[in-house]
Amino acid sequence: MARILSLPSKSKKSPKTAAKKAARPSVTRSVAKKPAKAVKKAPAKATKAVKVAKPVKLAPVKKPAKAKAIASAPASPSATSSAGSRKDFSKDPINSSLKPADKIGFLREMLRIRRFEQQALKYYNQGLMGGFLHLYIGQESVAVGTASLMNGKDEIITAYRDHGHGLAVGMEMNPCMAELFGKGTGCSKGKGGSMHFFAPDKHYWGGHGIVGGQAPLGMGLAFALKYKGIKGCAVAFLGDGAVNQGVFSECLNMAALFDLPIVFVIENNGYSMGTSLERSSAIRHSLASRAEGFDVDWSLCGGFDLYELRANLGAVMEKARSKSRPHVLEVATYRYYGHSVADANAKKYRSPEEIERYKTEFDPITLWEKQLLKEKVITEAGIEKIDSEAKAEAAAAAEFAIASPWPSEESIFEDIYHEVDHKTEAGQTGRHFFSE
Amino acid sequence: MPVITYRQALNDAFAEELTRDENVFLMGEEVAQYNGAYKVTEGLWKRFGSKRIIDTPISEAAFLGMGVGAAMMGLRPVVELMFWSFAYVGLDQIINNAGCIRYMSGGLINVPMVIRGPANGGTNVGATHSHTPENFLANTPGLKVVCPATPYDAKGLMISSIRDNDTVCFMENTLLYGDLGEVPDGSYTIPLGVADVKREGLDVSLIAHGRAVLTCLAAAEILAAEHGIEAEVVDLRSIRPLDEETILNSVAKTHRAVLVDENKPFCGVSSQIAALLAEHAFDELDAPVLRVTALDAPAIYSMPLEKLQLPDAQAVVAKVLSSF
Ligand SMILES: Cc1ncc(C[n+]2csc(CCOP(=O)(O)OP(=O)(O)O)c2C)c(N)n1
Ligand SMILES: [Mg+2]
Numbered sequence: 001m002a003r004i005l006s007l008p009s010k011s012k013k014s015p016k017t018a019a020k021k022a023a024r025p026s027v028t029r030s031v032a033k034k035p036a037k038a039v040k041k042a043p044a045k046a047t048k049a050v051k052v053a054k055p056v057k058l059a060p061v062k063k064p065a066k067a068k069a070i071a072s073a074p075a076s077p078s079a080t081s082s083a084g085s086r087k088d089f090s091k092d093p094i095n096s097s098l099k100p101a102d103k104i105g106f107l108r109e110m111l112r113i114r115r116f117e118q119q120a121l122k123y124y125n126q127g128l129m130g131g132f133l134h135l136y137i138g139q140e141s142v143a144v145g146t147a148s149l150m151n152g153k154d155e156i157i158t159a160y161r162d163h164g165h166g167l168a169v170g171m172e173m174n175p176c177m178a179e180l181f182g183k184g185t186g187c188s189k190g191k192g193g194s195m196h197f198f199a200p201d202k203h204y205w206g207g208h209g210i211v212g213g214q215a216p217l218g219m220g221l222a223f224a225l226k227y228k229g230i231k232g233c234a235v236a237f238l239g240d241g242a243v244n245q246g247v248f249s250e251c252l253n254m255a256a257l258f259d260l261p262i263v264f265v266i267e268n269n270g271y272s273m274g275t276s277l278e279r280s281s282a283i284r285h286s287l288a289s290r291a292e293g294f295d296v297d298w299s300l301c302g303g304f305d306l307y308e309l310r311a312n313l314g315a316v317m318e319k320a321r322s323k324s325r326p327h328v329l330e331v332a333t334y335r336y337y338g339h340s341v342a343d344a345n346a347k348k349y350r351s352p353e354e355i356e357r358y359k360t361e362f363d364p365i366t367l368w369e370k371q372l373l374k375e376k377v378i379t380e381a382g383i384e385k386i387d388s389e390a391k392a393e394a395a396a397a398a399e400f401a402i403a404s405p406w407p408s409e410e411s412i413f414e415d416i417y418h419e420v421d422h423k424t425e426a427g428q429t430g431r432h433f434f435s436e
Numbered sequence: 437m438p439v440i441t442y443r444q445a446l447n448d449a450f451a452e453e454l455t456r457d458e459n460v461f462l463m464g465e466e467v468a469q470y471n472g473a474y475k476v477t478e479g480l481w482k483r484f485g486s487k488r489i490i491d492t493p494i495s496e497a498a499f500l501g502m503g504v505g506a507a508m509m510g511l512r513p514v515v516e517l518m519f520w521s522f523a524y525v526g527l528d529q530i531i532n533n534a535g536c537i538r539y540m541s542g543g544l545i546n547v548p549m550v551i552r553g554p555a556n557g558g559t560n561v562g563a564t565h566s567h568t569p570e571n572f573l574a575n576t577p578g579l580k581v582v583c584p585a586t587p588y589d590a591k592g593l594m595i596s597s598i599r600d601n602d603t604v605c606f607m608e609n610t611l612l613y614g615d616l617g618e619v620p621d622g623s624y625t626i627p628l629g630v631a632d633v634k635r636e637g638l639d640v641s642l643i644a645h646g647r648a649v650l651t652c653l654a655a656a657e658i659l660a661a662e663h664g665i666e667a668e669v670v671d672l673r674s675i676r677p678l679d680e681e682t683i684l685n686s687v688a689k690t691h692r693a694v695l696v697d698e699n700k701p702f703c704g705v706s707s708q709i710a711a712l713l714a715e716h717a718f719d720e721l722d723a724p725v726l727r728v729t730a731l732d733a734p735a736i737y738s739m740p741l742e743k744l745q746l747p748d749a750q751a752v753v754a755k756v757l758s759s760f
Binding site: 184192246 | 701
């Protein structure tokens with residue numbers, strides 16, 4: 001504990017060094033590889049602490065110039081995604097077993113998310129949607145990679161940047177788009193909006209607007225799996241800002257204490273609204289390392305390369321399922337747009353060059369396309385076809401949404417109490433609503 | 437008199453108090469370098485620096501509690517909640533700590549803190565982002581609750597709140613930030629617990645706080661123009677302390693009361709006013725006390741439907757007419 005706290009701190013490092021650290025390529029292996037069993041049996045907490053390996057072995061920063069350019073972006077691209085010593089995750093069994101159709105499917109899903117959101121953005125800007133619109137563009141690989149690893153018994157939950165996860169697990173574009181338009185045909189009947197997509201039938205538990213609020217719910221999903229004896233795991237996503245909610249720390253302790261099968265995935269896109277990670281976390285080299293203080297395993301990985309993401313996440317999900325233990329996986333990723341579309345400062349707290357660099361060098365879709373072309377799994381024409389299909393699907397979804405009716409006025413009072421909706425006996429006694 | 441926005445009026449209040457009292461500091465998410473999610477603190481970080489204007493991580497429970505502790509030591513924290521809805525992750529700090537410490541210490545310790553931010557529906561941000569907690573915070577003796585409707589009131593009440601030796605929960609409204617109004621230059625205070633009759637009338641008292649006051653003023657114009665009814669509009673301004681005298685005087689004059697409230701009806705602010713009238717104005721009333729409140733459902737996202745959830749001038753007019 002004390003050791004973690006003594007890691008890079010303002011007072012000890014020159015700002016330059018700190019920036020360098022923040023921008024260093026992330027490691028992809030769990031560095032807190034402690035034998036969970038042995039540690040659990042260890043009688044004294046003190047010995048346990050000693051056993052914990054030093055959190056991060058810093059890989060050398062290969063290209064200082066580049067690293068400097070993104071110095072303000074702690075969500076550094078993984079070493080594997082940048083030129084140089086590249087670990088080939090395609091050979092990982094979880095990836096080598098993939099069929100061409102699977103790989104093309106991933107591309108299709110990522111493109112569907114991107115085209116869906118671009119379509120939504122267009123109409124949001126025209127004033128046809130209300131509230132907030134938080135775009136996932138740039139981060140698509142994380143949701144698609146996760147969905148590709150779900151085994152039918154796994155459950156996932158995320159925050160308000162939730163369109164990508166929804167589409168990735170198989171929600172259809174029409175109801176999703178209609179939800180953004182506030183229509184009665186929306187996936188939440190127009191009641192939840194952009195931040196509140198849910199598809200429990202697809203093991204997707206939302207879509208949550210209060211930062212960090214989904215973390216304990218994810219723990220509940222894991223608890224229920226374990227309770228029912230289901231060999232699945234829960235994956236709870238949260239942002240680099242959300243880890244600072246007290247409840248997340250409480251979750252880490254409880255998940256470890258109760259041996260829950262959960263993976264907390266920190267989608268570290270470098271910013272929480274306009275606050276860079278340097279300005280929100282005292283420990284900057286990684287957020288996942290906080291898990292160490294709670295006897296929870298953790299690791300880091302790049303989120304730009306689907307193979308890398310799948311290899312890392314797949315392994316820890318399997319560990320959660322088979323060992324019923326929690327894990328924190330921090331994934332480096334990046335959002336291209338502002339925090340929400342209404343974020344007027346989107347290009348003030350980070351440089352346009354930084355955004356451009358991620359788009360050109362670390363775009364998960366472009367990287368995957370290149371990979372599939374290299375593997376000769378797909379042709380340029382094939383990519384083009386999938387992309388135009390995704391665009392057409394998104395455009396059709398917008399048409400569907402526009403043509404859909406508003407929710408009925410009566411629906412305002414529906415979906416509040418189950419007993420009332422179902423006119424059960426319990427729903428008949430006493431007064432439930434007090435509007436005049 | 438200068439005409440400025442509600443947002444600017446608050447900003448001026450901060451600037452003046454930061455200048456006047458070095459114990460005042462501002463803290464919250466995105467309040468400094470970003471200039472505030474709703475730009476209420478714009479320019480203050482540049483002017484007053486990082487010691488006085490402090491960006492925090494998204495850790496409401498921690499920074500609310502830190503505000504309480506700092507206030508116990510004599511500082512005057514002004515803590516911004518990006519939305520009052522986010523107070524819910526830190527309610528323990530507000531209710532148990534800010535609200536109870538003075539009492540439990542037998543008056544040894546004061547908590548001179550302002551907790552502020554927008555608390556309103558009507559912007560299609562869904563149920564979890566649209567809460568109006570003035571009723572249940574006012575349910576805690578020890579806490580004060582203020583809900584200004586105009587730029588003038590916002591500034592005067594904010595200055596009073598910062599100087600107040602108790603914790604004040606100051607509730608703004610994202611739909612009001614851009615509203616313009618006359619606000620004098622320089623410092624002035626409006627005491628907490630003093631309501632303001634925003635329009636005089638003899639026929640019915642419309643009693644409201646926050647944005648509902650503006651709804652009442654619009655309704656009053658319609659009632660006068662189309663129905664020959666002169667409504668008096670009483671702006672509570674502060675919920676706790678509550679200016680019972682102004683409310684009772686108004687009803688003694690008009691003999692009718694319609695309570696208009698963007699808060700929910702169940703144990704809402706209007707419930708408290710209704711109880712007051714039942715207890716102390718029973719003989720003055722020529723008609724039952726009526727209410728127009730937010731519909732008793734979570735805030736819906738859908739744009740046209742959320743409009744229906746909040747009181748509008750037409751609903752107030754209809755309710756007033758039904759009492760004659
Ligand atoms: C409790 C709470 N506090 C503040 C907010 C406002 N808010 C919404 S998202 C956000 C930033 C979160 O950033 P991060 O966790 O990094 O996720 P990202 O947006 O990058 O996906 C903030 C401050 C909120 N919704 N809930
Ligand atoms: Mg983030």
